Amino acid sequence: xxxxxxxxxxxxxxxxxxxxxxxxxxxxxxxxxxxxxxxxxxxxxxxxxxxxxxxxxxxxxxxxxxxxxxxxxxxxxxxxxxxxxxxxxxxxxxxxxxxxxxxxxxxxxxxxxxxxxxxxxxxxxxxxxxxxxxxxxxxxxxxxxxxxxxxxxxxxxxxxxxxxxxxxx
Amino acid sequence: xxxxxxxxxxxxxxxxxxxxxxxxxxxxxxxxxxxxxxxxxxxxxxxxxxxxxxxxxxxxxxxxxxxxxxxxxxxxxxxxxxxxxxxxxxxxxxxxxxxxxxxxxxxxxxxxxxxxxxxxxxxxxxxxxxxxxxxxxxxxxxxxxxxxxxxxxxxxxxxxxxxxxxxxxxxxxxxxxxxxxxxxxxxxxxxxxxxxxxxxxxxxxxxxxxxxxxxxxxxxxxxxxxxxxxxxxxxxxxxxxxxxxxxxxxxxxxxxxxxxxxxxxxxxxxxxxxxxxxxxxxxxxxxxxxxxxxxxxxxxxxxxxxxxxxxxxxxxxxxxxx
Numbered sequence: 001x002x003x004x005x006x007x008x009x010x011x012x013x014x015x016x017x018x019x020x021x022x023x024x025x026x027x028x029x030x031x032x033x034x035x036x037x038x039x040x041x042x043x044x045x046x047x048x049x050x051x052x053x054x055x056x057x058x059x060x061x062x063x064x065x066x067x068x069x070x071x072x073x074x075x076x077x078x079x080x081x082x083x084x085x086x087x088x089x090x091x092x093x094x095x096x097x098x099x100x101x102x103x104x105x106x107x108x109x110x111x112x113x114x115x116x117x118x119x120x121x122x123x124x125x126x127x128x129x130x131x132x133x134x135x136x137x138x139x140x141x142x143x144x145x146x147x148x149x150x151x152x153x154x155x156x157x158x159x160x161x162x163x164x165x166x167x168x169x
Numbered sequence: 170x171x172x173x174x175x176x177x178x179x180x181x182x183x184x185x186x187x188x189x190x191x192x193x194x195x196x197x198x199x200x201x202x203x204x205x206x207x208x209x210x211x212x213x214x215x216x217x218x219x220x221x222x223x224x225x226x227x228x229x230x231x232x233x234x235x236x237x238x239x240x241x242x243x244x245x246x247x248x249x250x251x252x253x254x255x256x257x258x259x260x261x262x263x264x265x266x267x268x269x270x271x272x273x274x275x276x277x278x279x280x281x282x283x284x285x286x287x288x289x290x291x292x293x294x295x296x297x298x299x300x301x302x303x304x305x306x307x308x309x310x311x312x313x314x315x316x317x318x319x320x321x322x323x324x325x326x327x328x329x330x331x332x333x334x335x336x337x338x339x340x341x342x343x344x345x346x347x348x349x350x351x352x353x354x355x356x357x358x359x360x361x362x363x364x365x366x367x368x369x370x371x372x373x374x375x376x377x378x379x380x381x382x383x384x385x386x387x388x389x390x391x392x393x394x395x396x397x398x399x400x401x402x403x404x405x406x407x408x409x410x411x412x413x414x415x416x417x418x419x420x421x422x423x424x425x426x427x428x429x430x431x432x433x434x435x436x437x438x439x440x441x442x443x444x445x446x447x448x449x450x451x452x453x454x455x456x457x458x459x460x461x462x463x464x465x466x467x468x469x470x471x472x473x474x475x476x477x478x479x480x481x482x483x484x485x486x487x488x489x490x491x
Binding site: 064069076086112115 | 183200203206207209210211214215216218219220221486487489490491
């Protein structure tokens with residue numbers, strides 16, 4: 001797909017693709033941790049679709065972001081909630097859009113403050129390119145390179161349906 | 170400093186210093202309370218630290234003793250990964266402004282990023298903030314940890330956090346502040362915060378000798394009869410009887426004070442059944458509060474301490490993050 005395209009595939013279809021990509025490789029007892037906000041929506045859905053037993057966690061990485069010094073804390077922060085023991089756990093970080101990799105870096109750092117996971121993987125709906133850190137997804141439903149200044153945003157309607165939109169940053 | 174501008178706020182309206190709740194916009198107060206909420210979770214982790222203030226130096230500048238307040242600021246700064254330097258500067262009442270600012274200049278030369286100031290003189294943190302602005306050191310932040318009889322903003326904010334935690338909203342509350350209002354910087358901060366957050370009825374219950382004049386101007390209802398004042402309240406905010414601040418005989422005896430203004434179970438029954446009781450500590454048991462109440466089901470005094478750390482983490486990170 002070209003970067004010039006403004007239409008994205010349906011987010012619900014992508015979610016099914018992501019779940020099917022994860023299903024055969026997902027370990028017994030793996031736990032999902034969604035990154036606020038889009039990642040939490042996805043983790044909730046994936047948790048049900050994949051029939052995982054471990055409860056899904058959610059994290060707000062605001063305390064670990066590397067741009068705190070210039071941007072401060074954002075409004076609308078949430079409490080992180082990891083409802084399982086992180087020591088020895090197999091964790092899959094779930095986020096909607098992978099861009100620079102800085103959010104994932106922050107998420108990994110945060111998880112280590114809860115314990116020492118045995119393994120951490122990364123699942124994303126869309127990889128839009130533009131990495132600034134050596135981070136790659138283990139599961140990804142769509143490669144969709146975008147130029148700098150453009151961004152993909154996941155939205156959730158009142159009935160819980162997910163949709164992707166492209167907009168200017 | 171530009172007198173027309175709130176000295177606590179930067180040019181973009183962000184929090185630059187925390188000096189007093191008076192005049193602080195409601196949005197900023199709410200933002201502090203909202204920011205504090207996720208910080209309460211940090212204490213439940215294996216590593217009770219987040220890296221927000223890594224590499225920053227926070228100086229606890231205590232010109233007046235306060236183990237508890239200093240400790241909670243120290244814990245808050247350490248949980249934000251700051252380096253904390255505690256300075257307990259015992260000064261006589263004749264300490265001059267020059268000495269204070271010399272101290273500030275010296276510590277600034279040691280690359281201080283934040284001063285947490287407790288001082289017996291009202292306005293000391295203002296003086297420091299003003300001095301920093303006048304000397305082009307806007308990147309250094311000041312937090313008032315209690316100045317004279319004037320203000321104790323983080324105590325007021327943690328009280329607001331506690332009330333919101335238990336009562337969810339400020340909109341329909343009746344809140345009574347009980348005790349030594351005259352000597353209390355906490356009471357002033359509480360009244361300003363409650364009014365800004367829209368509490369419809371704020372009561373003050375105190376003997377005439379422990380009330381400042383023109384109390385009603387702050388928009389509060391004054392009661393000298395504790396039983397009448399406690400009737401139907403949702404929140405009881407006890408104040409500590411400030412023995413060390415008493416000049417002259419304002420009270421016949423602490424026993425008599427307890428009889429008329431001490432919070433007992435029997436008096437608390439006049440409040441709403443789900444009323445909560447706050448106290449900023451340290452408590453004088455048997456003087457302003459009975460042990461049965463302090464340790465009873467309505468007391469939220471220990472949660473106040475826990476929330477206080479999260480609120481101070483929120484304030485310091487909002488200052489450092491601009």
